[in-house]
Amino acid sequence: MAGLNQYEARLRSEELRSQLNYHNYRYYVLDTPEVSDAEYDELMDELRAIEREFPELITPDSPTQRVGAEPLQAFGVVEHRLPLLSLSNCFNDEELRAWHRRASDRVGHGEFPMTSEPKIDGLAVALVYEGGTFVQGATRGDGQRGENITANLRTVKSIPLALSGSPPSRFEVRGEVYMTKSGFEAMNAERADRGEPLFANPRNAAAGAVRQLDPKVTASRPLSIYVYQLGWCDGPRPESHYEVLAWLGDMGLRPNPAARRHDTLADAADRVSWWGHQREQLDYDIDGVVLKIDDTREWDRLGVVGREPRWATAFKFPAQQRTTKLRAIHVNVGRTGALNPFAELEPVVVGGATVRMATLHNEGDIHRKDIRIGDTVIVQRAGEVIPQVVAPVTSLRKGDEQVFVMPSECPSCGTPVLKDPAEAAVYCLNTACPAQQIRLLEHFASRGAMDIEGLGERMAYTLFREGLVRDIAEVYELTVAQLAALERMGPKSAENLVAGIEKSKERPLTNVLFALGIRHVGFETARLLADHFGSLEGVLAASIDVLQEVEGIGPVVAESIASWTSRSENQDVVRRLLAAGVRPQHSPPPPSTQLLAGLTIVVTGRLETMSRNEAEDRIRELGGKVGSAITRGTDLLVVGEEAGSKLPRAAQLGVRTADEATFARLLREGRAALGESPPTA
Numbered sequence: 001m002a003g004l005n006q007y008e009a010r011l012r013s014e015e016l017r018s019q020l021n022y023h024n025y026r027y028y029v030l031d032t033p034e035v036s037d038a039e040y041d042e043l044m045d046e047l048r049a050i051e052r053e054f055p056e057l058i059t060p061d062s063p064t065q066r067v068g069a070e071p072l073q074a075f076g077v078v079e080h081r082l083p084l085l086s087l088s089n090c091f092n093d094e095e096l097r098a099w100h101r102r103a104s105d106r107v108g109h110g111e112f113p114m115t116s117e118p119k120i121d122g123l124a125v126a127l128v129y130e131g132g133t134f135v136q137g138a139t140r141g142d143g144q145r146g147e148n149i150t151a152n153l154r155t156v157k158s159i160p161l162a163l164s165g166s167p168p169s170r171f172e173v174r175g176e177v178y179m180t181k182s183g184f185e186a187m188n189a190e191r192a193d194r195g196e197p198l199f200a201n202p203r204n205a206a207a208g209a210v211r212q213l214d215p216k217v218t219a220s221r222p223l224s225i226y227v228y229q230l231g232w233c234d235g236p237r238p239e240s241h242y243e244v245l246a247w248l249g250d251m252g253l254r255p256n257p258a259a260r261r262h263d264t265l266a267d268a269a270d271r272v273s274w275w276g277h278q279r280e281q282l283d284y285d286i287d288g289v290v291l292k293i294d295d296t297r298e299w300d301r302l303g304v305v306g307r308e309p310r311w312a313t314a315f316k317f318p319a320q321q322r323t324t325k326l327r328a329i330h331v332n333v334g335r336t337g338a339l340n341p342f343a344e345l346e347p348v349v350v351g352g353a354t355v356r357m358a359t360l361h362n363e364g365d366i367h368r369k370d371i372r373i374g375d376t377v378i379v380q381r382a383g384e385v386i387p388q389v390v391a392p393v394t395s396l397r398k399g400d401e402q403v404f405v406m407p408s409e410c411p412s413c414g415t416p417v418l419k420d421p422a423e424a425a426v427y428c429l430n431t432a433c434p435a436q437q438i439r440l441l442e443h444f445a446s447r448g449a450m451d452i453e454g455l456g457e458r459m460a461y462t463l464f465r466e467g468l469v470r471d472i473a474e475v476y477e478l479t480v481a482q483l484a485a486l487e488r489m490g491p492k493s494a495e496n497l498v499a500g501i502e503k504s505k506e507r508p509l510t511n512v513l514f515a516l517g518i519r520h521v522g523f524e525t526a527r528l529l530a531d532h533f534g535s536l537e538g539v540l541a542a543s544i545d546v547l548q549e550v551e552g553i554g555p556v557v558a559e560s561i562a563s564w565t566s567r568s569e570n571q572d573v574v575r576r577l578l579a580a581g582v583r584p585q586h587s588p589p590p591p592s593t594q595l596l597a598g599l600t601i602v603v604t605g606r607l608e609t610m611s612r613n614e615a616e617d618r619i620r621e622l623g624g625k626v627g628s629a630i631t632r633g634t635d636l637l638v639v640g641e642e643a644g645s646k647l648p649r650a651a652q653l654g655v656r657t658a659d660e661a662t663f664a665r666l667l668r669e670g671r672a673a674l675g676e677s678p679p680t681a
């Protein structure tokens with residue numbers, strides 16, 4: 001750029017701006033970039049250099065302006081030309097039918113097309129464009145008046161600063177600014193590393209970021225937007241809401257590609273219930289589905305009751321976060337001796353189930369989140385995971401809340417505990433600790449381990465309490481007479497249990513290795529060890545160096561295994577297990593099952609015949625690799641229903657795709673199903 005005159009600089013900067021805006025759109029709105037990050041950076045550097053030399057050429061829509069302007073003292077006020085309304089709610093099918101009935105009475109016919117969109121849990125904003133340029137962004141505020149957050153919204157990359165096509169001369173578009181779950185996790189992890197307070201959920205993090213007085217802070221947070229509605233508009237607009245969304249998309253704005261149009265209530269209700277199951281799979285939080293009458297001419301006719309339009313409603317899913325009182329913090333001892341704090345809560349219904357206890361991870365986590373006994377806390381239950389205490393509501397503190405102190409002695413055996421600085425965990429080192437042995441026995445007998453039916457948590461506890469078993473090897477000395485004498489145990493169940501114990505002697509090596517309860521040795525690691533060493537004796541004899549040579553086993557795991565096998569009491573347990581007749585066998589997977597060796601496969605969308613996890617497990621079982629994103633190294637994209645951005649990305653990179661039927665054939669026949677021969681080794 002050396003030596004550009006002002007005229008040349010203007011032309012070049014216009015060119016660069018339009019290129020950068022285009023690439024931004026490909027990347028942040030369409031999710032299908034055309035250039036590498038390095039190429040993008042090069043263009044950006046060139047534009048910055050020109051603007052440094054000719055600051056008068058800087059335009060408000062320049063991509064260099066996204067980094068964040070100077071901090072504000074306070075936000076200005078924006079009067080909304082049209083109020084931002086809220087939505088009526090339905091919580092079940094009956095309420096949805098009632099809303100539909102009320103609407104259809106006014107529309108004058110029983111069925112009418114509707115649009116469905118996920119209801120994103122973020123922050124509502126109103127964006128104004130003039131002559132195709134983004135000129136103002138505001139929060140919803142009280143619906144009439146919001147805060148002027150233009151400078152902050154300029155830093156959100158999926159908000160185009162300049163529109164393409166031929167947008168109306170002036171209009172307002174509404175949407176939801178949100179943070180992806182993955183962006184939120186990554187951001188919180190970084191904050192934890194820096195010792196900064198954590199955000200409770202992506203919504204709070206997004207709201208906090210948008211309302212920052214310093215736009216540079218906003219710029220550093222991973223925010224996105226989906227636009228869901230046209231506000232006011234000078235000029236013609238499509239009459240169908242669904243077409244409005246597509247029209248906004250054509251201008252470079254980002255409507256949610258998951259929006260659908262439905263001809264009947266039954267069809268819309270199906271979509272709602274589908275979302276109820278699917279919500280966990282999304283990378284953003286939704287709290288329901290918004291249904292709107294598609295014909296926007298009806299909107300004026302139907303009007304508004306209070307602040308809620310009659311032409312739209314939100315079907316709400318059960319909340320996955322609720323607040324409740326933290327009554328106490330207890331500690332239990334895990335099978336590896338780790339002291340695990342957990343919360344006793346005032347019972348609360350979260351995500352449709354009553355929660356009384358929740359995990360608190362470890363002492364460090366409790367202090368980092370500043371959770372105190374007596375606090376009102378946010379409790380979360382998402383999908384299948386164990387309920388968690390997310391954060392305290394500090395504004396509700398009365399002053400009598402108590403800071404939690406980890407006991408310095410094991411609550412089960414009284415041995416002084418030791419803190420592992422690397423793990424933020426506290427351990428009871430007494431391997432004979434009854435709590436550890438009970439948990440270990442429970443784990444030993446569990447499915448995927450020795451799989452002994454009838455030996456669960458309660459039985460493990462009873463066997464220890466009655467002194468019948470002191471460690472896992474003694475399980476094999478139990479007799480029918482001993483067991484039959486236990487409370488609530490008839491001779492028949494005693495016989496069954498002994499038979500189950502006998503049968504467990506034939507479990508494969510992987511199961512036995514997993515059953516031993518060595519710290520960091522889960523089922524997958526056990527399988528790696530079994531495949532590599534082939535026998536229990538082989539694993540026991542391996543030095544830390546030899547262990548580290550096993551593919552997939554790192555230094556921490558190797559160290560944990562070596563330290564376990566070096567202890568005489570563990571060697572003794574293994575010796576007694578073998579003497580009792582436990583005969584772990586291992587046969588490495590036959591090569592014929594490695595049908596997908598050498599293939600990297602990505603699965604996207606919903607499959608009819610299996611869950612995504614199952615599909616991915618099957619790929620791995622057959623020797624294939626599972627990818628999460630489409631790259632040049634991806635061999636195949638398996639495409640289910642509702643596939644998202646991965647499909648265009650695959651097309652762009654020339655990655656081949658397979659539908660579910662082809663995938664099923666692939667699992668049976670291997671590469672042959674794709675018309676390919678296996679790689680020559």
Ligand code: IVH
Pocket residue numbers: 085086087117118119120121122123124125140175176228229290309312314
């Ligand atoms: S339409 C009159 N569509 O939900 C219609 N709202 O209670 C106004 N929201 O504050 C909203 N996703 O921020 C609409 N696809 C969507 C939405 C959505 C999230 C939020 C919005 C509003 C609240 C309504």
